Amino acid sequence: xxxxxxxxKDWLWRNPDPKPSYDMLVIGGGGHGLATAYYLAKQHGIxxxxxxxxxxxAGGNMARNTTIIRSNYLWDESAAIYEFSLKExxxxxxxxxxxxxxxxxxxxxxAHTLQDVRDSIRRVGANQLNGVDGEWxxxxxxxxxxxxxxxxxxxxxPVLGATFQPRAGIAKxxxxxxxxxxxxxxxxxxxxxxxxVTGFALSTSSTSGARRVVGVETTRGRxxxxxxxxxxxxxxxxxxxxxxxxxxxxxxxxxxxxxxxYQPVHPTVVMSNHVHVYVSQAHKGELVMGAGVxxxxxxxxxxxxxxxxxxxxxALELFPIFGTARLLRTWGGIVDVSPDASPxxxxxxxxxxxxxxxxxxxxxxxxxxxxxxxxHTMATGEAHELNxxxxxxxxxxxxxxDEHGAAAVAH
Amino acid sequence: MLxxxxxxxxxxxETEYHxxxxxxxxxxxxxxxxxxxxxxxxxFYRDNPSGLFAxxxxxxxxxxxxxNVVRDTRTYAVHAVxxxxxxxxxxxVNP
Numbered sequence: 001x002x003x004x005x006x007x008x009k010d011w012l013w014r015n016p017d018p019k020p021s022y023d024m025l026v027i028g029g030g031g032h033g034l035a036t037a038y039y040l041a042k043q044h045g046i047x048x049x050x051x052x053x054x055x056x057x058a059g060g061n062m063a064r065n066t067t068i069i070r071s072n073y074l075w076d077e078s079a080a081i082y083e084f085s086l087k088e089x090x091x092x093x094x095x096x097x098x099x100x101x102x103x104x105x106x107x108x109x110x111a112h113t114l115q116d117v118r119d120s121i122r123r124v125g126a127n128q129l130n131g132v133d134g135e136w137x138x139x140x141x142x143x144x145x146x147x148x149x150x151x152x153x154x155x156x157x158p159v160l161g162a163t164f165q166p167r168a169g170i171a172k173x174x175x176x177x178x179x180x181x182x183x184x185x186x187x188x189x190x191x192x193x194x195x196x197v198t199g200f201a202l203s204t205s206s207t208s209g210a211r212r213v214v215g216v217e218t219t220r221g222r223x224x225x226x227x228x229x230x231x232x233x234x235x236x237x238x239x240x241x242x243x244x245x246x247x248x249x250x251x252x253x254x255x256x257x258x259x260x261x262y263q264p265v266h267p268t269v270v271m272s273n274h275v276h277v278y279v280s281q282a283h284k285g286e287l288v289m290g291a292g293v294x295x296x297x298x299x300x301x302x303x304x305x306x307x308x309x310x311x312x313x314x315a316l317e318l319f320p321i322f323g324t325a326r327l328l329r330t331w332g333g334i335v336d337v338s339p340d341a342s343p344x345x346x347x348x349x350x351x352x353x354x355x356x357x358x359x360x361x362x363x364x365x366x367x368x369x370x371x372x373x374x375x376h377t378m379a380t381g382e383a384h385e386l387n388x389x390x391x392x393x394x395x396x397x398x399x400x401x402d403e404h405g406a407a408a409v410a411h
Numbered sequence: 412m413l414x415x416x417x418x419x420x421x422x423x424x425e426t427e428y429h430x431x432x433x434x435x436x437x438x439x440x441x442x443x444x445x446x447x448x449x450x451x452x453x454x455f456y457r458d459n460p461s462g463l464f465a466x467x468x469x470x471x472x473x474x475x476x477x478x479n480v481v482r483d484t485r486t487y488a489v490h491a492v493x494x495x496x497x498x499x500x501x502x503x504v505n506p
Binding site for chain 1: 412413424425426429430432447448450451452454455456457458459460461464466482484485486487
């Protein structure tokens with residue numbers, strides 16, 4: 001295979017066949033799966049592990065998101081894990097010796113109604129108490145940060161101000177995946193692509209009746225492991241069903257799009273909850289835009305056109321300059337949305353089987369934090385303080401972390 | 412854009428409808444008798460299959476009535492439309 005590509009020799013990772021058994025398995029070779037394996041190997045010294053990916057590495061939501069990184073969430077539990085992630089985004093490129101093109105150009109979250117303004121100012125206060133950088137900007141200050149935003153009071157939903165987190169930004173998602181994959185490979189971790197998990201091998205205790213995972217069935221044969229982590233985003237429910245339990249998530253299509261390449265016009269990231277679009281300009285020059293999920297459950301990696309139309313209308317109201325821009329490409333990913341729009345990281349009803357899911361529309365920014373917390377949980381059997389509030393038990397106890405709306409964007 | 416056929420109004424664009432999630436989830440007969448775990452399952456847990464899914468839609472931009480649809484969540488093809496009073500129709504599952 002390699003020969004077909006002529007001169008290229010420096011492959012970043014091997015393409016090994018699966019071994020019959022490992023200490024641990026991570027199911028899903030996206031950003032979160034790679035990050036989980038990375039912290040297992042780097043932080044906990046567990047390197048006899050494999051990442052199983054049904055397609056190719058980082059070809060799911062990792063290749064389909066809008067790469068926005070920020071930590072300006074309202075609730076303490078969310079701010080903790082997203083701010084941890086942001087600090088890792090600042091640190092990891094050095095440790096991995098790989099430029100993520102992490103550009104800390106800041107994010108503006110626009111407010112268009114009096115309630116938006118009140119919620120935004122409250123969130124800035126909460127952020128500052130949690131050590132997350134952020135400030136409230138009046139419309140004229142918004143225009144200084146991003147001159148192409150229309151702050152005219154004449155539009156249907158005028159910009160009444162915005163929160164600004166200067167340390168937020170965007171990164172190159174492929175670089176993140178390649179950097180992690182290269183590091184994992186060099187530590188001896190097997191990255192196994194084209195390997196779909198088709199079932200779980202479970203053993204049932206004759207005394208307690210508890211079920212424990214001992215391995216998986218895959219399209220490339222049976223693989224045994226003592227501990228298994230599910231990091232499969234939109235397909236988490238499908239895999240959980242194979243292991244005999246349900247998760248409180250629903251999978252929806254989430255669409256995004258890019259324009260053709262333009263000269264730099266957009267210096268930051270702009271998100272609007274109310275007219276509902278988020279926009280940045282990628283390093284190459286495409287305007288990258290996204291918005292909310294399609295309403296219905298779907299695994300088709302595509303959604304309905306009217307959702308795109310709605311987000312274009314929002315983009316044009318905020319950025320009249322985009323009126324002459326041309327669409328290059330739209331796509332969809334499958335996001336698993338939880339009832340409180342917060343993730344689920346922790347044990348499952350099956351012993352030794354852990355899950356990291358429910359990130360919904362916001363998983364990319366959390367890649368390092370999710371991987372760190374999941375690896376800690378898999379390695380020690382105990383939740384880290386970062387993910388202790390994010391277990392499945394919160395849906396029974398009622399201790400929800402309700403980021404719907406609070407998170408500065410509608411999900 | 413989905414094209415859904417309201418049982419009362421006929422075929423209309425998806426934008427006339429509002430999604431209601433999984434169908435056939437009855438309110439518990441005796442809610443106070445449920446354990447916290449059972450209440451959590453009623454409140455927060457829904458099936459999420461990749462394949463045929465029975466779901467609720469409301470014709471919110473038309474007659475405002477609720478009805479059920481069996482739709483394939485992989486292809487988005489609609490296999491059946493029926494009223495909330497009807498049982499879920501048997502449909503051959505395509506592999």
